[in-house]
Amino acid sequence: SFYTGSFLPHRLLSDARSNVPPSAEFVARPVGVCSMFKLPIQNSAEGLDVAFVGVPLDTGTSNRPGARFGPRHIRAESSLMRLFNPSTGADPYHSLVAADIGDVNVNLYNLKDSCRRIREAFQKIVTQGCVPLTLGGDHTITYPILQAMAEKHGPVGLVHVDAHTDTGDKALGEKIYHGTPFRRCVDEGLLDCKRVVQIGIRGSSYTQDPYKYCRDQGFRVVLAEDCWMKSLVPLMAEVRKQMGDKPVYISFDIDGIDPAYAPGTGTPEIAGLTPSQALEIIRGCQGLNIVGGDLVEVAPMYDASGNTALLGANLLFEMLCALPQVKRT
Amino acid sequence: SFYTGSFLPHRLLSDARSNVPPSAEFVARPVGVCSMFKLPIQNSAEGLDVAFVGVPLDTGTSNRPGARFGPRHIRAESSLMRLFNPSTGADPYHSLVAADIGDVNVNLYNLKDSCRRIREAFQKIVTQGCVPLTLGGDHTITYPILQAMAEKHGPVGLVHVDAHTDTGDKALGEKIYHGTPFRRCVDEGLLDCKRVVQIGIRGSSYTQDPYKYCRDQGFRVVLAEDCWMKSLVPLMAEVRKQMGDKPVYISFDIDGIDPAYAPGTGTPEIAGLTPSQALEIIRGCQGLNIVGGDLVEVAPMYDASGNTALLGANLLFEMLCALPQVKRT
Amino acid sequence: SFYTGSFLPHRLLSDARSNVPPSAEFVARPVGVCSMFKLPIQNSAEGLDVAFVGVPLDTGTSNRPGARFGPRHIRAESSLMRLFNPSTGADPYHSLVAADIGDVNVNLYNLKDSCRRIREAFQKIVTQGCVPLTLGGDHTITYPILQAMAEKHGPVGLVHVDAHTDTGDKALGEKIYHGTPFRRCVDEGLLDCKRVVQIGIRGSSYTQDPYKYCRDQGFRVVLAEDCWMKSLVPLMAEVRKQMGDKPVYISFDIDGIDPAYAPGTGTPEIAGLTPSQALEIIRGCQGLNIVGGDLVEVAPMYDASGNTALLGANLLFEMLCALPQVKRT
Amino acid sequence: SFYTGSFLPHRLLSDARSNVPPSAEFVARPVGVCSMFKLPIQNSAEGLDVAFVGVPLDTGTSNRPGARFGPRHIRAESSLMRLFNPSTGADPYHSLVAADIGDVNVNLYNLKDSCRRIREAFQKIVTQGCVPLTLGGDHTITYPILQAMAEKHGPVGLVHVDAHTDTGDKALGEKIYHGTPFRRCVDEGLLDCKRVVQIGIRGSSYTQDPYKYCRDQGFRVVLAEDCWMKSLVPLMAEVRKQMGDKPVYISFDIDGIDPAYAPGTGTPEIAGLTPSQALEIIRGCQGLNIVGGDLVEVAPMYDASGNTALLGANLLFEMLCALPQVKRT
Amino acid sequence: SFYTGSFLPHRLLSDARSNVPPSAEFVARPVGVCSMFKLPIQNSAEGLDVAFVGVPLDTGTSNRPGARFGPRHIRAESSLMRLFNPSTGADPYHSLVAADIGDVNVNLYNLKDSCRRIREAFQKIVTQGCVPLTLGGDHTITYPILQAMAEKHGPVGLVHVDAHTDTGDKALGEKIYHGTPFRRCVDEGLLDCKRVVQIGIRGSSYTQDPYKYCRDQGFRVVLAEDCWMKSLVPLMAEVRKQMGDKPVYISFDIDGIDPAYAPGTGTPEIAGLTPSQALEIIRGCQGLNIVGGDLVEVAPMYDASGNTALLGANLLFEMLCALPQVKRT
Amino acid sequence: SFYTGSFLPHRLLSDARSNVPPSAEFVARPVGVCSMFKLPIQNSAEGLDVAFVGVPLDTGTSNRPGARFGPRHIRAESSLMRLFNPSTGADPYHSLVAADIGDVNVNLYNLKDSCRRIREAFQKIVTQGCVPLTLGGDHTITYPILQAMAEKHGPVGLVHVDAHTDTGDKALGEKIYHGTPFRRCVDEGLLDCKRVVQIGIRGSSYTQDPYKYCRDQGFRVVLAEDCWMKSLVPLMAEVRKQMGDKPVYISFDIDGIDPAYAPGTGTPEIAGLTPSQALEIIRGCQGLNIVGGDLVEVAPMYDASGNTALLGANLLFEMLCALPQVKRT
Numbered sequence A, B, C, D, E, F: 001s002f003y004t005g006s007f008l009p010h011r012l013l014s015d016a017r018s019n020v021p022p023s024a025e026f027v028a029r030p031v032g033v034c035s036m037f038k039l040p041i042q043n044s045a046e047g048l049d050v051a052f053v054g055v056p057l058d059t060g061t062s063n064r065p066g067a068r069f070g071p072r073h074i075r076a077e078s079s080l081m082r083l084f085n086p087s088t089g090a091d092p093y094h095s096l097v098a099a100d101i102g103d104v105n106v107n108l109y110n111l112k113d114s115c116r117r118i119r120e121a122f123q124k125i126v127t128q129g130c131v132p133l134t135l136g137g138d139h140t141i142t143y144p145i146l147q148a149m150a151e152k153h154g155p156v157g158l159v160h161v162d163a164h165t166d167t168g169d170k171a172l173g174e175k176i177y178h179g180t181p182f183r184r185c186v187d188e189g190l191l192d193c194k195r196v197v198q199i200g201i202r203g204s205s206y207t208q209d210p211y212k213y214c215r216d217q218g219f220r221v222v223l224a225e226d227c228w229m230k231s232l233v234p235l236m237a238e239v240r241k242q243m244g245d246k247p248v249y250i251s252f253d254i255d256g257i258d259p260a261y262a263p264g265t266g267t268p269e270i271a272g273l274t275p276s277q278a279l280e281i282i283r284g285c286q287g288l289n290i291v292g293g294d295l296v297e298v299a300p301m302y303d304a305s306g307n308t309a310l311l312g313a314n315l316l317f318e319m320l321c322a323l324p325q326v327k328r329t
């Protein structure tokens, strides 16, 4: 009658090749060390098709800190998630082998060294042929993650959901913080710029034409105001066409969603996307050659209900379900 | 210049047959022992057309507990509610006699015995010819309530708003918890299954076709994703046709609504209904032969603002206004 | 199996002359409309030895508002309190008849008119020969309460626990707010100044000798710093001598206690009294001719745990137990 | 490397006639004494085109108090706002001279005297030819503000966003509180009644036809339910026509917006406007002869995330951007 | 650079027989799946000297629920704890082999079945010769734990810290809930009653002599009021004498400590013990034949700071340090 | 009737050489832009005897971030502080000229560059002959502050209150974070090591003798456990002797105080000092040659009441009152 993250699932399975989280029919929801989705915990991505990995870094944050506790709280709230996705028919756990491989051991006192540590950690994951789904952390982390992704896959397409383009050049004299990751990626050729879409962009700005840089690179910038009260299903049909069958990375900043749904974040902007639009976006990525994804900027202390972290857990589940390897009914 | 739950209202009335809550024009909002809508408190349903009754039980909860304090906080926040419903023209307090009859004295340590206590309490209420409007409590309570309702009215039609179908068979070896009430009702023939509609259903699942059971019984399952960004007025026209003029019960799980609006609940699911849709649903029940209703799963400690409980109070006011006895302008 | 504030207690009793709250052995703690200590609710003090009465006013507050919700939350948390006081042997509910008589219907928009309303309400209570124990509200309310008390009893002795002397003369041009009640009482001769003790006084000041006024009137001012890490039992022996057998009123500002124990208050001052010292003070009043008491300045929204209100409920229970009519073992 | 509200901006400017807040590229967001939008602080409106001014009053509140801390928290969260409005092309800080002129020194203990103080303060501002943008405070404050506005401009048009019409006549015997400001304005001829629109109105009422008074005056009352799931762009085209080129005042009660987005307020009503609709309303005022505006009823303690205050800051920024003097690209 | 609960520690060690948590010098505090003290996670007690085990049950709670999330939050906050105890010189991790073995899979819907599950789980642990240190859960759980302990060790001595004696006989008709565990233990002969001490007892009661039962059994009842402002070092010298060298179990209810320090609990009582007294008690158990211990009643949602859980983690660390096997300098 | 940070004080004064905050008798507490103690704001330390300066940095934090918002919240809560200190007789504002000079513009993304910026900012302050009293920020900031202090005064004596010695050498490969400032100061000869006292030290450790380094340098380490339930007046007499008349700096980490009183901090340790002991320490520094002081590690989001920030504001007021220039009655 014990339950730990790595123990019980195996007992519930006949197929040793799968890691299937226990159902709440058999294991009470509050039970167990909090691994992602109650999956087994292992020390590396070895043998995995998908690895959930945390990057508890928030020292690239410009306003309210706290995303360092994103992975901890996303894991805790993920205990509510179940096995199947009746909306898409996805059956992820019988389709691929997933586990929680813990966190990258970031350097909280040195952002550049953290970037190195993150890059190296993701190099190992992708080398093992595993798709990383990341629990952030602030958005700085996507830069070193994409260094590793591009090293493996070449320049990647990007589905980027965010209130901000994160293409600043510098702040406070620094080139690296959560406002610059995609500028750095462009600088290093990590993105296939014609296959970059940024959705949910909004808010006041420091220049009169803040989207110029993005558009100059060839990014598609979809403003939140162009999404208000609209289904994003048509948009995603266009995005799928744009992405083709080449590698795509999904980077989802929780602040892309309106702060009513995601109050636990550091730089909220009003009048954002809804969770149903977020589902349309991720479900709309089904069929793409998704090579990785992240969910960043959950700063749980600004939402005592836990619901921002729960939203993050849901969106990571949807990314899992959208992976090309997943069987659907 | 004192005000208690049962005292002042009478002073404000000419018609002794009514219980009309005091207006904030005469009694300050924070004033008084917190009865539902500042109605008089009495010890039984005797002489009442409508009884507000609390069922402070949450030991059927699978995830976050706390709904035992739902009745307390719904009462407290209901102090903001007024007398008329200008949207529907309803004038409930001059149409019927309502009061707060306190709470069922549940057994917190024995869920089955709680069910017995609830059933017996509601048998008394319906025997007295009174319509119960219930402040939950987790959704387990609707099972014994419907035992009492069906004993009086025969199998009832059901308008069920929820993120979940609550038609599980067992969990942790038990047949009774907040995931199974409507399965138990079907088992016991309490529902007129062709007149059951479930609205707002969504979320991940433990089986690939989680709605099969419901549809096999003849329930209409309206998924949240089929409600996104839509008015539910057309749906409710269909529901009214489906329900006919036979008895209908409304069971409203606050988690049917998106957690942005109702963070204070135990098993939140993203991408739910909006409060305006909730109003469309309850207002759309006007004209039906409503014999009772409940508002369940408010767990107030996850929403320090009090607004989830206030939403619950509003929805109970709308149920009151939708009752067939209520005059409208 | 229903429970409302006024119903169940009687069922538990043989002696019709008492109001004994139900034990949690028989009625679950979360059950019932929240009356003070789960006592019956009645509309006046008629027939009562002791009346619990709320005064939900906070418009005399200089800093953080919110004490208008003190009565509501003290009542809610008082559901945890039991029947006997094993520390003092007091058996209050078999000694006197107590009930909750609701709230004074204050005028939130006019402080002076609120004072009139409070005075008149308390005049009625004391006229009926009943001891009022008041749930505040900010400390402004003690001024009109003492007007009523002195009208009945003549100038009263005062045990005043507070971080502040509340003997200012004016603020923002006004004579009435929560910083001046005891100055106004002196002005009107409501206090027997040689029998006034103020305990827990501390904090920065607007004049160099802020206690001069008090001492000039003959008040005993006991600074918090003279209480640090000391039992107050010896102090209270002196206080009892000082008070003699003439009427005494207890006015307890929750901010007398350190904000660690009572964070939910409007003008907190560091380095205050402890709850054990508070108990020593109130228990040390046993034997005195207590004619009334109040517990003020609980502003519950600054303490989401509910514990400040619970502390207030405990202190009001101790005042009840300290009344001269109460039998002890 | 110091930064205070009034110091750094000037260093960043060549044009001494402007006050331009520092960019987060040069000054970290958490840095500095919290003035509105990090603008310079000055003691009067002298030399300003626009003055941000706080009115920290909440003693006109009928339910949950706290709006006295609205100005403080709106200022704090406004540190996230930037310089340009890419949605409208507005460049406010190079178009007009704005500053934070602090707060009106209200009388917390006397609502009528507060009204006098507010009126006099705004008389000074408008006398100096400056447009006031006000950080409330509860809605009572708009009455004395409009006294000052009308003295200068004659009866003004009004774009009023709110859940409530705020046209009550009296409560608790008083003519002045946050439920009556616009009735008082009508009484005194401060409004050009044919040019008054109220948007977002909803909720239960104390009379069967609660909008009769408004319509009798000629106000246009736009119910929230007529706004659900609709763009308000067409409405605002009509409003602009209605307003013509005569003076218009914008009064924005944050409770006009749904409590999911603005939980930090005192009298929330369910099923309200969305922030995107709020933006459509304020942006739709562009082109009008706006002579002042306020954002009221932010009660920050009911939203620990700070996001209600941040929403308020955003809406004030939009008012600034909508002013006729502002250049657009 | 990954870190999971079970991975990194081993890398840091030369001695394969130890499980030593990683130092924050090498692994950042927010990093890693939250196991207790960042110890390795394993599925049974096999090979362990000490097992940390969670029992996430709270359906025996009479007032505020939530202790089901105690284990989750104690684990999360335990990430702050380090390796040595400089106050006692204890070096636990080089003295014995400890791990986190996850949670007992309780039955949330059936308290009696949960007791069976807990008893069986602890029978396995003690059979393997391992000392269990338990993360509660409400105090109900100590009854089945002591069934397992006494089966192995015979009737045990008990150091019980609590505000309550937990020796009630029944509530709401039930023999098992968090108010009765030690009565049930006496009924079944699990306690060596002459070696039972209860410390911190206080609060109002349902009978006039609430400690009679305890004293009749031979328990030593140490009231909180006899501990106020006193060191408990002398008491513990007496307790050590009383306990002798026979098996002792430590059961620590966090509500023994004052709610200022431990607001996150379900049935708080004012005027309790301090954390320094708690340390004196547990450190005073050093030298005893401790065979197990628990820390119960942490209900984390009532303390958003996380500090109640952190206090619980500290006290469990002190229990670990007090075990007889631990070497000291 | 406007009030801003810099305006009103002057009006209240006859003596132009003083900055005296306005009394709440004349200016309501919630009124005004939040400067420290409602003092005037200026852009440099020019002309000041004492400068309050914020350092909103928290990227040196090992556990919970948030101290970057310490200055903002300490300023906000300082609005409750008054003018005189009746406990010590100090009259600071008529003794010296104090103002709020805003914040150091830290580099959030580069800890070393932040140290440079802080050092340079404090070099300017001390060069102007002004005593800095600093609002932190995490404890990292004391290292560059002491670089500036020692440059001016030579190696300084140190009264350091903290749960931690903050004399670590490295963490995560870095020499600079909030665990190392005093080691770095020793390395650079900034401290007069024979005149260093550390008070309140406690908690688990990563080595068996964690105080060895401090004692080897000649520091006096006063453990919290040696302070439990004791007055620190005798200790401070010894400290004054130890410090002599040479320059002394006070560095006060709020976590030196027990988390019950100061929950809003990042690395809380149980069983700490009390606020009364904190007052004894700072008041005990009266008579010393205090050349500066700081109050660090207030992370306000973990204490929604605001009381940790208020405690910080009180302690800074006490530091101000303890300065040698201050006249006392």
Ligand SMILES: [Mn+2]
Residues within 6 Å of the ligand: A139, A162, A164, A166, A178, A253
């Ligand atoms: Mn981003």
Ligand SMILES: [Mn+2]
Residues within 6 Å of the ligand: A162, A163, A164, A253, A255, A256, A267, A297
């Ligand atoms: Mn973003």
Ligand SMILES: [Mn+2]
Residues within 6 Å of the ligand: B139, B162, B164, B166, B178, B253, B297
């Ligand atoms: Mn349900």
Ligand SMILES: [Mn+2]
Residues within 6 Å of the ligand: B162, B163, B164, B253, B255, B256, B267, B297
């Ligand atoms: Mn549900």
Ligand SMILES: [Mn+2]
Residues within 6 Å of the ligand: C139, C162, C164, C166, C178, C253, C297
């Ligand atoms: Mn007072």
Ligand SMILES: [Mn+2]
Residues within 6 Å of the ligand: C162, C163, C164, C253, C255, C256, C267, C297
């Ligand atoms: Mn006070």
Ligand SMILES: [Mn+2]
Residues within 6 Å of the ligand: D139, D162, D164, D166, D178, D253, D297
């Ligand atoms: Mn309004």
Ligand SMILES: [Mn+2]
Residues within 6 Å of the ligand: D162, D163, D164, D253, D255, D256, D267, D297
């Ligand atoms: Mn309104």
Ligand SMILES: [Mn+2]
Residues within 6 Å of the ligand: E139, E162, E164, E166, E178, E253
């Ligand atoms: Mn217990």
Ligand SMILES: [Mn+2]
Residues within 6 Å of the ligand: E162, E163, E164, E253, E255, E256, E267, E297
């Ligand atoms: Mn207990």
Ligand SMILES: [Mn+2]
Residues within 6 Å of the ligand: F139, F162, F164, F166, F178, F253, F297
């Ligand atoms: Mn420190």
Ligand SMILES: [Mn+2]
Residues within 6 Å of the ligand: F162, F163, F164, F253, F255, F256, F267, F297
């Ligand atoms: Mn520290």
